Amino acid sequence: MAFLRKEKRLSLRRACRLVGISTSVFQYRKRKDRNIGLRREIKRLALKHRRDGYRSLHRLLRWNGWNVNKKRVERIYREEKLQLRRKTKKKLPVHLRMEVPAPTTLNECWSVDFLSDADVTGRQVRILAAIDDASRESLILTAARSMTGVEVRSSARPGSTLSGLSNVPSNG
Helix, strand or coil: CHHHHHCCCCCHHHHHHHHCCCHHHHHCCCCCCCCHHHHHHHHHHHHHCCCCCHHHHHHHHHHCCCCCCHHHHHHHHHHCCCCCCCCCCCCCCHHHCCCCCCCCCCCCCEEEEEEEEECCCCCEEEEEEEEECCCCCEEEEEEECCCCHHHHHHHCCCCCCCCCCCCCCCCC
16 A cells, blocks of 8 residues: 555555555554453453353443443453353253154054145145154145134044044034
8 A cells, every 4th residue: 555655646545446445444543442341340250150141240240330331241241252051951861761662553643744835926835734653654635825723623534535534533
């Protein structure tokens, strides 16, 4: 930049445009961190109150006489990487885990779920799907824009697409 300004006698604006940066980027000067004391206090409080997030630390800072913005506390909290870790779910010990037995006969166990998609116009289409877990045969595939509980129940009535289901109770 100095070469362009001195040797080619270009103005600052033209030299910056030639290099491809804005004048504000060229003139930027980094400021001293004015949050050194606040950072130290947030770290101290975070070590003392390990389970507290930035909101609780902000409250503690206010109680200790710091007149500080919550957004500034959150920014410093993140910059110092003090965020709380999410607790991971503990796995059951191997001897307590039970394997679900696979069904062996037809109609012993079903899986029922709703699938959702959209047509070319963007309108939603819901599909009720039921499969027999033993044979992996599809028992129900009913598509509609929306389904009430009565419509779902009528899909599983005797005489519908389900095979061999004479014991499904009905309310009608």
